[in-house]
Amino acid sequence: MTDIFADLMWRGLIHQTTADDRLPEWLNTGSRTVYAGFDPTADSLHVGSLLPLMMLRRFQKAGHRPIAIAGGATGMIGDPSGKSAERNLLSSDQLKANLQGIESQMRLMLDFECGATSAILVDNNDWMSQFSYVEFLRDVGKNFPVNVMLGKDSVKSRLTSEAGLSYTEFSYMLLQAYDFVHLNREYGCELQIGGSDQWGNVTAGIDLARRMHGAHLFGLTCPLLTKTDGSKMGKTESGAIWLSSEKTSPYDFYQYWVNVADEDAGKCLRFLTELELEELQELDQSRKESPHLRQSQKRLAESITTMIHGDAGLAKAKQATEIFFGAEIQALSDAELGQIFADVPSNAMAFEVLSENGYSLIDALVVSGLCKSKGEARRTITEGGAYVNNRRVGEVEAALKRENLASESMIVLRRGKKKYALLRFE
RNA sequence: GGGGGGUUACCGAAGCGGUCAAACGGGACAGACUGUAAAUCUGUUGGCUCAGCCUUCGCAGGUUCGAAUCCUGCACCCCCCA
Numbered sequence: 001m002t003d004i005f006a007d008l009m010w011r012g013l014i015h016q017t018t019a020d021d022r023l024p025e026w027l028n029t030g031s032r033t034v035y036a037g038f039d040p041t042a043d044s045l046h047v048g049s050l051l052p053l054m055m056l057r058r059f060q061k062a063g064h065r066p067i068a069i070a071g072g073a074t075g076m077i078g079d080p081s082g083k084s085a086e087r088n089l090l091s092s093d094q095l096k097a098n099l100q101g102i103e104s105q106m107r108l109m110l111d112f113e114c115g116a117t118s119a120i121l122v123d124n125n126d127w128m129s130q131f132s133y134v135e136f137l138r139d140v141g142k143n144f145p146v147n148v149m150l151g152k153d154s155v156k157s158r159l160t161s162e163a164g165l166s167y168t169e170f171s172y173m174l175l176q177a178y179d180f181v182h183l184n185r186e187y188g189c190e191l192q193i194g195g196s197d198q199w200g201n202v203t204a205g206i207d208l209a210r211r212m213h214g215a216h217l218f219g220l221t222c223p224l225l226t227k228t229d230g231s232k233m234g235k236t237e238s239g240a241i242w243l244s245s246e247k248t249s250p251y252d253f254y255q256y257w258v259n260v261a262d263e264d265a266g267k268c269l270r271f272l273t274e275l276e277l278e279e280l281q282e283l284d285q286s287r288k289e290s291p292h293l294r295q296s297q298k299r300l301a302e303s304i305t306t307m308i309h310g311d312a313g314l315a316k317a318k319q320a321t322e323i324f325f326g327a328e329i330q331a332l333s334d335a336e337l338g339q340i341f342a343d344v345p346s347n348a349m350a351f352e353v354l355s356e357n358g359y360s361l362i363d364a365l366v367v368s369g370l371c372k373s374k375g376e377a378r379r380t381i382t383e384g385g386a387y388v389n390n391r392r393v394g395e396v397e398a399a400l401k402r403e404n405l406a407s408e409s410m411i412v413l414r415r416g417k418k419k420y421a422l423l424r425f426e
Numbered sequence: 427g428g429g430g431g432g433u434u435a436c437c438g439a440a441g442c443g444g445u446c447a448a449a450c451g452g453g454a455c456a457g458a459c460u461g462u463a464a465a466u467c468u469g470u471u472g473g474c475u476c477a478g479c480c481u482u483c484g485c486a487g488g489u490u491c492g493a494a495u496c497c498u499g500c501a502c503c504c505c506c507c508a
Contacts (some may be wrong), residue, residue: 258460292461325462341490376455383454415455 003028004062008222009331010277011270013055018206018219026218027064027191029119029304034059034191035067035183037074037176037198043101044244047256048235048302051225053109055193056119058274059150060110068106070099072125084118091107092125099123105243108308120187124179140178143205143211148172152200180205184215191218226273228263243308249343250309255319256292262287265296265379273303316340324418329389329406336405337422345369347423351409354425358399361386368413368421380415387414387426 005024008014017023018076026032036052038045045053049060056066062343072095103121107113110119131139137306149155152173180202209215225233236254241256242248248256260268266284267357269275275283280318283296296297305314320340329337347367353359365377380386381396388398389406400423406412411423 074460153494255462261463262461263494291463294461294463297461321462373472373473375476376471378476380456383470417462 002062002409003394004059005065006059006218007062008055012224013271014266015221015223016199016219017221018203023220024216029063031063033065033066033067033183033187033189033190034193035069035180035189037179038068038070038194040070040095040098040102040206041070044099044240044242044247045102045105048225048232048240049243050234051222052194052257053106054272055222057109058192060117060119061274063117063120063277065187066110067120067122068110069122069175069179069183070102071179072096072099072123073128074124074172074179095125100242105308105412113196119244122183124175124182127182128175128178136178137282139212140181140208143208144177148207149204150346152204154200156196170218173201174208176201177208178206180217181209181212181215182334184209184217185213190215191220193220193222195224196221197224222257222271225267228261233264233268245313250305250313250317251320251343252300253309254301254314254321257304258297258321262291262296263303265300269296269300269303273300275303308382320337323390324420326390327413330390332340332349332407334407334409337412338409341412341420341422344420344422346424348426354400354402354405358401361393361398361400362396363390364400364411364413364423365415368423370413370415370419370421385416388412392413 003024005027010333017311019026030255034056036056038049038052044049046279052219053068056068059065061301065289072092084407099135106119112119112121139372144423149170150159154267155165155170158169180192193207194202197222199219203219206219209217227233236256240248243253245253256282257268265287268279269283279299283299301317304313305317316339323340345368345371349359349367361381362374365371365380366374370382371377376397377386379399381394384394386393388404389412393422404411405425409425411425413421413423415421
């Protein structure tokens with residue numbers, strides 16, 4: 001049996017645990033059942049969920065059974081931890097759709113068919129909806145001293161803030177605590193893991209189980225995956241990075257990791273990949289001695305992209321990367337180009353415009369959406385920021401003609417470093 | 427109720443009769459450098475049929491050869507006195 005605790009330790013994945021003295025041994029002397037909660041507010045998980053999912057994965061590989069709980073019930077309420085304002089409530093239809101999407105993504109990382117340690121995905125709405133309000137108050141609420149609840153950081157910070165805290169959110173803790181009790185009773189689950197911001201909720205569950213059944217459960221929190229500047233991982237100017245290829249293309253996903261700052265790379269590698277210590281140290285070394293090679297980032301991007309989008313997804317992302325940052329694009333087929341530039345905006349127009357005098361580059365830049373006006377297009381060209389098939393074009397009066405086709409019917413326009421658009425002539 | 431100040435381009439902020447498509451700063455966009463980074467440097471930043479023309483300075487009118495700049499009315503905002 002792998003010493004999961006030691007593994008987590010050297011990776012820096014342990015922030016706080018309960019029963020420090022007994023937990024490591026307990027984990028190493030039998031197959032245990034552990035659980036972590038996930039946020040069902042969208043139909044896809046985003047990069048922020050990778051860490052807890054990886055945690056479950058590590059536990060499963062070490063011979064334990066993981067339970068992922070996508071909180072249909074708690075999702076309807078909203079966890080006040082770390083939130084500055086009341087959350088919008090979700091409709092139950094929306095939730096159902098979200099849970100479905102999330103499950104398919106979990107299958108990428110957890111094994112749901114491997115016998116005794118198969119992963120389980122549960123929805124706490126299944127049991128919470130059985131409760132009547134009065135029953136819940138009698139069985140669960142009775143065991144929660146309000147003075148203790150008021151002492152939790154998540155509550156305290158909101159009470160003093162302007163946004164305040166609704167009774168609903170205040171009760172969130174009870175729901176999550178009861179989840180633990182329920183999973184303990186139904187599945188023999190004895191360990192809850194979560195981010196360090198979940199500490200209050202985790203211990204609330206442990207307390208509740210002790211009061212209700214005299215059970216002794218465990219809790220373990222891992223650090224939050226934040227950048228060195230303190231901001232959250234997985235956010236860009238254009239929004240969150242999702243695991244779903246519909247929302248974030250494999251290329252963008254791959255690129256996100258390739259662009260991780262040097263200071264954050266080591267942590268990401270330790271937290272989000274299964275690379276062994278030896279390789280991690282080599283990468284640390286490489287980052288220090290030859291940062292320009294960015295081996296850490298590349299390894300990180302490869303590892304995570306493969307896990308989420310498979311070998312095919314990685315291959316596509318890398319191919320696109322080569323083209324995007326490569327030399328002139330030419331002699332490709334429509335199919336190849338279409339693949340590579342799948343998420344790039346494209347416009348179709350008549351083939352004939354390429355004949356004779358051709359199609360003015362200025363118009364093309366505007367039509368493609370790369371420039372807002374002809375004036376801007378003109379400027380862009382003058383500044384040297386306009387490219388046709390990755391080759392800079394500096395003449396304002398340039399026109400696109402047949403010989404500019406990169407494939408049977410397409411021309412690739414680019415503005416600046418990374419903004420692409422595809423023109424199709426049919 | 428009385429008195430005073432403001433409203434300028436994506437944002438902040440100059441301009442106070444012509445040389446104003448409007449200084450300056452920020453942001454944004456390009457370029458150089460580089461590691462697809464950071465920092466730095468340079469350029470651009472209303473539209474077009476682009477050596478020219480057209481529309482912008484809260485809104486509507488007016489004075490003037492000529493207004494973002496002066497006058498009148500309207501709207502919104504701020505401050506002071508009651």
